[in-house]
Amino acid sequence: MDPGDKLLNMGVLIVATIVVAKLISLLITPRSGKRLPPVVKTWPLIGGLLRFVKGPVVMLREEYPKLGSVFTMKLVNKDITFFIGPEVSAHFFKAPESDLSQQEVYQFNVPTFGPGVVFDVDYSVRQEQFRFFTEALRVNKLKGYVDQMVAEAEEYFLRWGDSGEVDLKNELEHLIILTASRCLLGREVRDKLFDDVSALFHDLDSGMLPISVIFPYLPIPAHRRRDQARKKLAEIFASIISSRKSGGTTENDMLQCFIESRYKDGRPTTDSEVTGLLIAALFAGQHTSSITSTWTGAYLLCYKEYFAGALKEQKNLMQKHGNKVDHDILSEMDVLHRCIKEALRLHPPLIMLLRSSHSDFCVTTREGKEYDIPKGHIVATSPAFANRLPYIYKNPDSYDPDRFAPGRDEDKVAGAFSYISFGGGRHGCLGEPFAYLQIKAVWSHLLRNFELELVSPFPEIDWNAMVVGVKGKVMVRYKRRELSVN
Numbered sequence: 001m002d003p004g005d006k007l008l009n010m011g012v013l014i015v016a017t018i019v020v021a022k023l024i025s026l027l028i029t030p031r032s033g034k035r036l037p038p039v040v041k042t043w044p045l046i047g048g049l050l051r052f053v054k055g056p057v058v059m060l061r062e063e064y065p066k067l068g069s070v071f072t073m074k075l076v077n078k079d080i081t082f083f084i085g086p087e088v089s090a091h092f093f094k095a096p097e098s099d100l101s102q103q104e105v106y107q108f109n110v111p112t113f114g115p116g117v118v119f120d121v122d123y124s125v126r127q128e129q130f131r132f133f134t135e136a137l138r139v140n141k142l143k144g145y146v147d148q149m150v151a152e153a154e155e156y157f158l159r160w161g162d163s164g165e166v167d168l169k170n171e172l173e174h175l176i177i178l179t180a181s182r183c184l185l186g187r188e189v190r191d192k193l194f195d196d197v198s199a200l201f202h203d204l205d206s207g208m209l210p211i212s213v214i215f216p217y218l219p220i221p222a223h224r225r226r227d228q229a230r231k232k233l234a235e236i237f238a239s240i241i242s243s244r245k246s247g248g249t250t251e252n253d254m255l256q257c258f259i260e261s262r263y264k265d266g267r268p269t270t271d272s273e274v275t276g277l278l279i280a281a282l283f284a285g286q287h288t289s290s291i292t293s294t295w296t297g298a299y300l301l302c303y304k305e306y307f308a309g310a311l312k313e314q315k316n317l318m319q320k321h322g323n324k325v326d327h328d329i330l331s332e333m334d335v336l337h338r339c340i341k342e343a344l345r346l347h348p349p350l351i352m353l354l355r356s357s358h359s360d361f362c363v364t365t366r367e368g369k370e371y372d373i374p375k376g377h378i379v380a381t382s383p384a385f386a387n388r389l390p391y392i393y394k395n396p397d398s399y400d401p402d403r404f405a406p407g408r409d410e411d412k413v414a415g416a417f418s419y420i421s422f423g424g425g426r427h428g429c430l431g432e433p434f435a436y437l438q439i440k441a442v443w444s445h446l447l448r449n450f451e452l453e454l455v456s457p458f459p460e461i462d463w464n465a466m467v468v469g470v471k472g473k474v475m476v477r478y479k480r481r482e483l484s485v486n
Contacts, residue, residue: 034372037081040073048073052080055463056352060084060385070363070371080378081357085389086417087366089381092355093417093425097123100355100379102427108216111223112204112283114230117276128263129277133430136257142433143327144252145183149441150325152179157445160478165455168474169294172442176290177201179438184281186255188240197236201282203229208466230279237275254281285431285438288349291469293439294459295343297446298474299399301454306401309335311483314447318485323448330440336447338401340439341421345411346399348421349467351384366391383420384468392418451479 040063042048051059052075060082063071069084083089092100103119103126110120118126135141156175160166177198182190189197207226211218241259243249250256258274269277300307313335321329357377364370373379388396392414393403403410411419422429429435446452455475462471 105354114276348383
């Protein structure tokens with residue numbers, strides 16, 4: 001036989017052997033029967049890491065039209081399955097912790113919050129600690145906090161002159177941390193230790209980097225400063241707690257609520273736990289409130305019709321209540337509430353929510369497709385993307401607070417979990433009422449006491465921040481005046 005023919009026959013034999021082996025494998029290997037979601041095409045080994053780090057929302061915008069509302073991306077050694085839209089997100093928000101857990105995916109918070117709290121304890125203990133938050137944010141407590149919020153706003157804006165220009169973003173960041181210090185951390189911090197504690201919180205905050213999510217204990221300078229700040233904060237609050245207990249004094253703040261909290265077995269909270277819970281509360285609220293306050297102002301100053309509507313509401317309330325502002329009056333500000341809610345829809349500070357799947361489960365899309373989600377997947381949803389779905393929201397990229405007005409209620413028409421800026425279900429944000437009251441207290445004061453004009457371009461989104469906010473300065477020209485009710 002010709003050598004060329006021998007080579008050809010050998011090649012055919014090899015190909016045939018491979019084909020037969022593959023057929024036999026398919027016949028004898030049991031099929032899983034799982035209807036797995038479509039998979040994003042990624043690089044070997046690193047998967048979609050580069051695309052994810054570059055911007056998960058950009059990735060979602062590219063893949064959602066092609067793959068639909070449920071799809072999986074490999075990220076190094078993990079599979080992340082994304083749920084987009086209320087129809088597939090119900091299990092994400094309603095599943096018990098035993099099925100979908102927060103603890104594993106948020107472990108990077110432990111060095112910042114400290115030991116023995118939130119994500120460093122098992123679920124039963126975490127549930128009791130969340131109960132402490134709930135009790136600290138009851139209406140009777142919120143009413144006292146509002147009085148402090150209003151007083152802080154009044155005092156802060158007295159520093160402004162009769163006219164001038166300010167960076168609104170910077171101003172609101174300062175005011176929110178002052179308010180949070182008084183309502184959450186306590187009078188001792190606000191009156192005597194604000195500068196020290198604020199600097200320590202800055203070091204804590206600066207120690208929360210993108211690399212921290214993957215390597216929270218990496219020995220880098222930012223992490224060392226974080227750990228030193230955490231230790232000093234613990235010492236400061238231990239001293240304050242001891243002073244309150246020994247002096248028998250009490251205050252209307254979250255610190256006092258945590259000091260007085262008891263677990264079901266009667267055990268009181270430790271000083272370390274109180275400090276950790278306070279840090280967690282401040283981290284949950286400070287950035288989100290200042291960011292949302294800034295976006296609310298930027299939109300109001302660009303959309304004159306909504307600004308006029310918010311002013312008219314303030315005039316009506318002043319005719320009814322005079323210059324008084326308290327919890328109940330803030331609760332009547334429906335127009336301002338919708339303006340804040342719409343800013344939050346467009347710019348939720350937390351753009352990704354994550355869970356770790358401990359069991360297999362099934363989801364059904366709006367189109368009726370069923371997918372099986374395997375145990376071990378990281379499950380994710382994105383408020384920043386889901387809040388702009390065009391089949392839920394008309395002109396979803398436009399600022400339109402009236403979409404939440406009675407009769408339209410666009411966030412309710414498509415069902416639960418159509419609006420997820422504050423999460424939802426079992427893990428919905430406990431601080432939502434506090435946040436709205438805080439932002440209303442700020443903006444009701446500004447609307448009543450100043451003429452305002454945005455003089456810089458409309459701000460861009462800072463996608464590089466851990467908590468996504470406003471990029472650059474937001475320059476506003478102001479002129480002091482009292483709002484006329486006539």
